[in-house]
Amino acid sequence: MSATDPTYLGSISSVSGATVSVRLAESLSSGLAMIDGHTYRVGQVGSFVRIPLGYQSLYGVVSEIGADFAPSTAGGSIDVDSGRWMKVELAGEAIGGRFERGLSQHPNVNDAVHLVTQRDLLSIYGDEREDQVPIGTLSSAENIAVRLSLDALVTRHSAVLGSTGSGKSTTVASLLRSIVQSGGNIEQSGARVLLLDLHGEYSAALGDIAKIFSATPQPGERPLHVPFWALEAGDLLDFVAGGLSDNHLIALTDKIQELKAASLALKPMAGLDPLSLTVDSPVPFSLKKLWLDLIDFETMTLTGQQRDVPALETPGDANTLTPPKYRPHSMGAAGPYLNSAAKGIRRQLNLLRSRLLDRRFDFLLHPGPWEPDLNGTTAQDLDTLLEGWLGHEKPITILDLSGVPSAVLVRLIGSILRIVYDALYWSREKTEGGILRPLLVVMEEAHRYVGPDSGNVAADIVKRIAKEGRKYGVGAMLVSQRPAEIDETILSQCGTLIALRLSNPADRSRVKGALPDNLAGLMDLLPVLRTGEAIISGEAARLPVRCRIALPPSDRMPRSSDPLVSEAWRTKREAEGYDRVVASWRAQSTTARVNPVQIERKSITEGER
Template structure:
């Protein structure tokens, strides 16, 4: 090749493993090249190069560019011009034979092999055409006319992570990618996509409202209430929440009573698929927490009279429905009695915490779960099938679980509970059409660093680890979204086959991202602090080559509610009438839409014929 070829960049001067050094040609006097009517940026970090080798073409990514401190004397001029001392380092990533591109290398280039700029035609070989498993997410930063596509299969099954500092465009990137995934079908109604989004800050109901069904702990008029039945959780995690840390003896007292209540429920009526002989304390069988509290507190506070000390000294029976404890005659000293129950377990303190939890309205979504709340006999109006059908089986491809109204003290536990319910259901139904194998599920986890840090040791971290390690086989994919990748457990991050990195300034975060990358792209990762808002570096299973990409923006009316306040405009505006009583009302109600006075407005339809 000669310098007359507009794609010609230079020649290979050194080869070391997958890294090659390219001596740039003198003809590259400009940073732009016009090829077939398209403009390309030449010699940019993150751009692609092509090295022809017979019937094969090697492809690599530019990781570093430099020049010699002082030009060395050159005895013989090259055919394409004098050596300028300029060079670039390229990381080889894959090769193509004909129209087939494959990651990895079967051969290496030799010194003096020609190196060329990658054009739109070459990129089509790499990324392929518009196959069914490809989703468009944006354009190349180095060539805005090139569409960047990701493999949907790899993005979901091999897991992914979207990381970036606050304000780097993380939420917008998530919303854009999810819109691209759903738009692979002809229409929303025809889409078979199944996405569960855990929205910690309430950002996405506006951005994805036309594609999603939203469940919220503090629902708006167009949202569904979020309920997570406590009896679907494992007994250990439930008791840790409602009764605090328990000793072995105290734990046994609670679990024995739970087992008894579940057995009583099965005795009143069989549940499909559950053999009474296989019932455990962790089986998702309804039971009443009020009944649990009442029976245990009754046993703890009972006093007895009579010669055999076996006659209960009951004064008032109490009521489990209203959490009213039974009242017994206080015990007395001496032989007359009444006498204490010598078999009491000493669990009054955790029982008082249980009663306090049941009376706390903030936890109604889990302890009083609407139609899934059992009566005293353990009967419920609805079973778990309607709960899972509401989350995963509705007519929209995305389900948003808005957790912004959940108390922070229970948020992590709630996220772990939701993930466990969903994963266990999909795991055990993997051979059914509703299971994850025949209809996969993508779980998007916002603010993942809050519950999957290395030292968290909570139920959420445990189930996320399980999804990361095993979810691929059962059709459950994870997409972690975080502004602090250094606080995400390394085991979980290493299982994310695709990494979408936005602007990151913190050295610890950049170091964790570099360590998690499947490609040797340290030079490319050094660009993280200077990426533009909404610009990403994508590497891994879903991208055939590591790519620097500008993510497409969603429509203006479908942006997440995460933009910065416009301080200058707001402070220039004259203040309007303010009512701080409304502020206090929202604070007390723990709901942004709360009002001080309800204004009843009667709305009647207008009959156009009468006009």
């Protein structure tokens, strides 16, 4: 009966765990099969097979095909037993028409193996439950939508991996648009996505459904501010004061503790007992006052018999970062004398002053309404910062970090993630917390800050999110073109892998090692995937699948396409103003102008309309 079934492929010859060897039938003389008016490729790597076991059917993915020996044609006779075989990795089962991952039983030797038809595929991928998000179509059957479990995609973490030009940015833009549309109405979507955009690619792609914050804001974007006083003291001092010995670190942290205590005494904060205040508590304090008080102590000279009278000539000014001026010390007995209690941190304080004067770091050290005055008072608190990032009406927040100096980029990413994660962690019992309203954090160019030997604040907090975020409603999506440079611990925590074209052997090896399914043979297809085509495997996918990702609308593509060299070079050059190039370079803005445009606006009276 099986031999006359058009879907019959062969019979099982051996079973080893989830790997099944199949002996192909002699009747399969062609690589094509016509079933119910549809053409199917037979025995193709990545295709699906079905093994019926009574009321239950097992499903698997073809990972390898081969033949024991070639047919012999000597003497005109043909050896009909070609010894053709294929290996299948079992992935799930269907009981009563409902598909589930995992296996409750294994097949036996000589059980029949059948080709999976469109009807079978619809039973697997046709589920339209609320947690299923359509992201594209099957490469082998483009009329069948591929759906991923939104719950598993967010809470069990995911990774989008692919070489440059494989369609990675377009895939991420399409995925996020599908996620926020899962409820059917973007305006009423309760999704909460935070996207760290290192190259400024996604403003054009997701601007209609996202609020954009940028260190160098363009029209329609909001300025990005990260208050320095919300960072842990060690991270902040490492940036503003450089490497510190234990004694120097104690001198600075003691002063920070003192300034935070004074700020808290002046303006008590809900939830913070002064007795529980630590140097890492997110309490505002003035870096300018910190600098002035310490530089005054370090440069002070003293007179008098007890050497206790400051020889001050001109007092310093914290607002303008002007240091105080003391009479220079003398070598004789008359003085003035050096301050013997100085901590020897003048070099570190000079670096702190330099950082405060460097306008490139204003988003961190002069954070707009979150910048404290000399008493530690701010116009706005962290609640408005978090509300701006996570509590607005749009489902996606894009933090455009393309204008951030590389010297502070990794530290800034770590600080943003720590602020967000700690806030959601400690508010997990509240309606704004991560459990009742989960957050998906999308990390572009993840290999730049979560390498195996990074040891930085960003890598530490990403590891924490990967290990613990699931319990507190914080999911991670890593996006990278170099999987080999991502920490193995972090990548292994990604329950769903979306692998686009990868040509580097080291990258492919890392992806194979991180696969939640035993599909090494399927991963050998990575170098030959088409642009925008991906192999999806893991918690969110019903079956490991080769999928064509749906393209976003043509006017909502990321700014990551290649320049059209042939078209550009065929166009005759017009007059080029390189003064505009220099103006943009100096302004660190793509829209800077050489000559400001003056527009005179006049009010229109009712009669002139």
